[in-house]
Amino acid sequence: MSRPKVVIIGAGFGGLEAARALRKTDADITVIDRHNHHTFQPLLYQVATAVISPADIAWPVRSILRRQQNASVVLGAIQSIDTNARVVHADTISLPYDYLVIATGVTHSYFGHDGWQNAAPGLKTLTDATKIRSRVLLSFERAELAQDEADRKRLLTFVIVGGGPTGVEMAGAIAEIARQTLRFDFRHIDPRTARILLIEAGPRILPAFPEELSAYAEKSLRKMGVEIMTSTMVTDVRRDGVSLGENRIDSEAIVWAAGVKASPAAEWLGAEADRAGRIKVNGDLSVPGHPEIFAVGDTATLASPIPGIAPAAKQMGKYAGTVIAARIADAGASTPPAFAYKHAGDLATIGRKSAVVKLNKLKLTGFIGWLFWSVAHIYFLIGIRNRLTVAMTWLWGYVTYQRGARLITRDDRPGH
């Protein structure tokens, strides 16, 4: 009998855990991703705010799996899946499979307003992050040269839409750039006069956290000079500003942190999905009608909601890999117990030395929260070198208020 073929689509947290769970099986595993690197998404906002470099939070998928001899890696974008013939068709190759794991994550959702994307980029890939970095830095550069007060004011206004952890982290980081990093760098503007707005449709920021932590984060951000508007809907987004009903705010640096939707995996399979495009999976994470296909992480939805965070994707990937490994070892293996998510906690950082952390009954805020957050993130970063580089960069930034990755590399200037 030939070795069973397992194809894993996506080299994020879920896909890599699935591959690892299969490392001792007799399967031939192929991990396919449209990027050559795994991205540590929890720190993307630090790339977007010029703290660290893209390579500090990215690692070649090949390098991660180099020692797992039953795994090979393919660079390619999925075009379709033939579930009858059991073949994945990518732009670079076609891959037959006996088992398939879909771990393709999410992209931004503009709630039907796809035209807003160019004006308000989201933050899901390294390309997104460097684009936002360029826009933020460029706003200060252009404000320095502005000829009239209205231009200057618009260019020194930064709007973050969405008050979840990403929005909170972006708002805090941009406030620090304006108030501290750039403080002495300009001659015609005072970067400390920049206006930073965090807009949230719900009644409070960080809705997934306990109310007291939301309140703490709000108070901390206000102290840093961030204006927070809750219960406020963005009704229009243009390249030069946002509308909040009648109210217009002029800005050319708008960041979208308000919503996500799943990749088109449900369409590839013709499977049933929820409103956000996530596949409704069985208790064992298999796709209904396809016991050989699993969906994990943000691509899947279960009866009880699971947060779209790295630990959840890892748990689901590991579970799916283990179920497949058991079936490969024994075709008649009994049905495994349904996947059960264990929530470890919630973390969000607010600024240079402040974070909010919720772990079971433990709640941490301020500097202690920030220390916990830093250690946790460095611990989970893949690769010893990146851990050291990021730790050193943070220490250096903490001491000097400087940022080491202030690069405008994209031709994002108007007219260029």
Next chain:
Amino acid sequence: MSRPKVVIIGAGFGGLEAARALRKTDADITVIDRHNHHTFQPLLYQVATAVISPADIAWPVRSILRRQQNASVVLGAIQSIDTNARVVHADTISLPYDYLVIATGVTHSYFGHDGWQNAAPGLKTLTDATKIRSRVLLSFERAELAQDEADRKRLLTFVIVGGGPTGVEMAGAIAEIARQTLRFDFRHIDPRTARILLIEAGPRILPAFPEELSAYAEKSLRKMGVEIMTSTMVTDVRRDGVSLGENRIDSEAIVWAAGVKASPAAEWLGAEADRAGRIKVNGDLSVPGHPEIFAVGDTATLASPIPGIAPAAKQMGKYAGTVIAARIADAGASTPPAFAYKHAGDLATIGRKSAVVKLNKLKLTGFIGWLFWSVAHIYFLIGIRNRLTVAMTWLWGYVTYQRGARLITRDDRPGH
């Protein structure tokens, strides 16, 4: 009397030294550059070969000049210079000047074959470096998926045109990637079979070095598996290969390190230039007929040739700044002694622990040369953080053979 205005075009080694030499004067200095960062060009090849990140060798111009209160920084690209009205016109602003320093450096020259540029990018900016990095890494990815032997062979062939220091450094670094870094990462190809060609039109590589050091570099590169073709002219470059007269070499990863030409500064001024576009300046680096305009670094040429390296640009920038400072202090200042270049030496690194160094009578090769080269480059890197990061990255790479910046970030794949 109002303060004299000095405009410096270009924030490379020459421009920054000119600004520094003017720090104690009563002048208002404006440094304008089309990038927001100074690039440490001597290490660009390490970005192109995935050793370090762009931000490791780039530093915001504002940050460098933040403490020099008489200097301001403008992001903008020059469109024209009105030498009668004494105004520099950029896309973002117009800047009047009393003194002008032009330090705009060089770009690649394809000797009249501008169509070769897309097929064989040169290495002068961070964008060039990340483009080359993507092409090199992508070639291995595509070779892994190649369906026939001819494709595989073409994708595993790397061609470097030009045997000066940049060409030698690129060839050595690509050889290391193929032979060591990627050694265990693929399942269908053996990266060690990659063919790396270094093509030089002249009779030997590193023509600026003493013959014995050229011979040493050639021997070292051959030992690393680089094929060296001297006295060989490239007659055509296409996206899928190069022609050497009758001989064709199939490759999709071609790097141009063969020639440079000056920026269009001579055209802006209507000044006399040599064949490479460099302005023929007076002994005091001023432009003939314009005692208020100076050209420094690769933008200028003198009767006795000066190499296009960082120390030369720095010396010229400092000289021009000093001459302007003397004239500002005393309008009737006597003519300064003509600029005299002091050549400190030549350095080129060959690989992981080998370099050739020529300092006056001292010649160093091998590991001692590499140590000297490393210390010299780290010393000159601007900014303490970058020095530490680069030093740590090199140490880590030296121990593990790994490379930390293996990112394919540009959509450089065929059909993307």
